Amino acid sequence: MKKIGIIGAGISGLFIANLFKENHNYQVTIFEKKHSIELDEGYGIQLSTNSIKLLNKIGFNELEKKEKFNPEKIDFYEIENQKKISDLNISEYNSEDCKYTTMKRSILVQFLKNRLDEVVIKYEHSIEKIEKKNNQINLAFKNNQNFICDYLIISDGIFSKGKSLISKNKIQPTYNNCIAIRGKISRANLINLNEMNISLFVGPDFHYVIYPIDIISGELNFIGVLKHQLTTNELQNYRLFEEKAFIEGIKSRLQNKISFSILSNLNNIKCFPVFVSKNFHKSVENIYLVGDAFFAFPPSFAQGASQSIEGASELFESIIHSKTDYYSSRVSRVKMINNRSKLNQFAFHASNPIVVFFRNIGLKILTKNKKFLENYLGKIYKS
Numbered sequence: 075m076k077k078i079g080i081i082g083a084g085i086s087g088l089f090i091a092n093l094f095k096e097n098h099n100y101q102v103t104i105f106e107k108k109h110s111i112e113l114d115e116g117y118g119i120q121l122s123t124n125s126i127k128l129l130n131k132i133g134f135n136e137l138e139k140k141e142k143f144n145p146e147k148i149d150f151y152e153i154e155n156q157k158k159i160s161d162l163n164i165s166e167y168n169s170e171d172c173k174y175t176t177m178k179r180s181i182l183v184q185f186l187k188n189r190l191d192e193v194v195i196k197y198e199h200s201i202e203k204i205e206k207k208n209n210q211i212n213l214a215f216k217n218n219q220n221f222i223c224d225y226l227i228i229s230d231g232i233f234s235k236g237k238s239l240i241s242k243n244k245i246q247p248t249y250n251n252c253i254a255i256r257g258k259i260s261r262a263n264l265i266n267l268n269e270m271n272i273s274l275f276v277g278p279d280f281h282y283v284i285y286p287i288d289i290i291s292g293e294l295n296f297i298g299v300l301k302h303q304l305t306t307n308e309l310q311n312y313r314l315f316e317e318k319a320f321i322e323g324i325k326s327r328l329q330n331k332i333s334f335s336i337l338s339n340l341n342n343i344k345c346f347p348v349f350v351s352k353n354f355h356k357s358v359e360n361i362y363l364v365g366d367a368f369f370a371f372p373p374s375f376a377q378g379a380s381q382s383i384e385g386a387s388e389l390f391e392s393i394i395h396s397k398t399d400y401y402s403s404r405v406s407r408v409k410m411i412n413n414r415s416k417l418n419q420f421a422f423h424a425s426n427p428i429v430v431f432f433r434n435i436g437l438k439i440l441t442k443n444k445k446f447l448e449n450y451l452g453k454i455y456k457s
């Protein structure tokens with residue numbers, strides 16, 4: 075039996091552990107630096123059909139219907155006049171048991187965690203050293219524990235320590251000049267929105283998205299992405315983003331961008347800087363990167379979690395079938411999605427009136443153009 079060590083119990087690490095669970099040729103152990111799994115209670119996640127199809131393989135379709143939503147459309151609005159520009163029918167890519175889904179992130183993570191034996195996840199194991207000896211990999215953790223494995227899967231997120239160790243600090247994420255603002259909003263505070271759809275507001279240097287996550291409480295997820303310069307000192311002071319003064323400063327910048335009824339009723343607001351990847355690290359055989367550790371996208375295509383799941387599935391297939399194309403096929407897929415994410419962000423944040431004019435016309439036409447959508451979205455959602 076081959077031993078697999080997984081660094082990080084996020085969506086990608088938990089999902090790949092679930093896939094290996096059914097294969098008795100492998101034994102997986104996940105090492106997580108925190109003392110429990112971070113559930114980020116209350117916040118939402120969007121999952122497109124490419125990842126739902128893979129999640130269904132491990133029983134996601136058996137989750138209770140009340141735990142998930144299947145929005146039919148993305149409604150596009152212009153921030154400046156709050157008018158609807160167009161809508162896009164995302165249910166076009168759905169099939170009977172595989173639908174575009176929005177839900178609480180915590181429900182997805184609980185689902186992935188609950189399917190694993192408790193002993194699989196070792197908490198308070200922060201990776202400190204990775205050493206390759208012949209075909210085996212020695213892992214050393216901050217708590218002085220060690221582990222020897224045949225395969226190492228690094229899935230410890232955007233600020234991957236595992237990647238820093240194997241790349242000798244050569245590959246670091248960069249600040250995307252944007253702050254993400256997360257919060258929750260109750261259905262009662264939304265005016266003129268179809269709360270069963272995804273509402274996407276676009277405007278100068280800012281876009282925000284509201285989508286349903288909780289059928290019982292009627293809560294929706296709010297996620298905004300605001301262009302915002304930060305100094306090196308500010309970026310290094312992570313506590314800054316939790317400070318009341320900082321959050322109030324961001325809120326005051328949003329006053330003329332979000333309607334009063336939404337801004338004044340946003341709950342559990344959290345701000346954090348958005349970091350993205352700029353390049354790839356090609357690891358040596360039997361050490362692999364997956365999820366945000368492999369590559370983190372700008373959040374304007376909502377593909378981060380879906381790609382973590384897709385990448386994990388590709389890696390699983392690659393390991394069990396002793397294939398060698400995981401890195402090259404992932405890189406080409408990631409490049410395609412990253413280009414679309416950057417293009418989306420550019421279009422969503424346009425401020426030049428001429429660009430805005432053409433963006434709006436483009437949105438009206440392209441959201442109804444089957445050929446374009448098949449290429450732009452279909453290639454991603456139907457993989």
Ligand SMILES: Cc1cc2nc3c(=O)[nH]c(=O)nc-3n(C[C@H](O)[C@H](O)[C@H](O)COP(=O)(O)OP(=O)(O)OC[C@H]3O[C@@H](n4cnc5c(N)ncnc54)[C@H](O)[C@@H]3O)c2cc1C
Nearest residue numbers: 082084085086107120200201230231254365366378379380
């Ligand atoms: C603003 C924003 C909104 C987003 N919205 C969406 C969305 O709607 N849909 C979507 O698909 N994606 C979205 N994403 C992206 C998505 O959340 C991520 O891509 C995804 O969670 C990455 O999963 P992961 O498992 O690779 O990493 P993570 O979820 O970051 O998990 C990494 C794990 O590794 C652990 N770890 C870290 N360091 C160590 C260490 N040294 N030793 C051991 N363990 C360690 C961490 O504690 C954590 O548990 C969004 C991202 C942002 C920034």
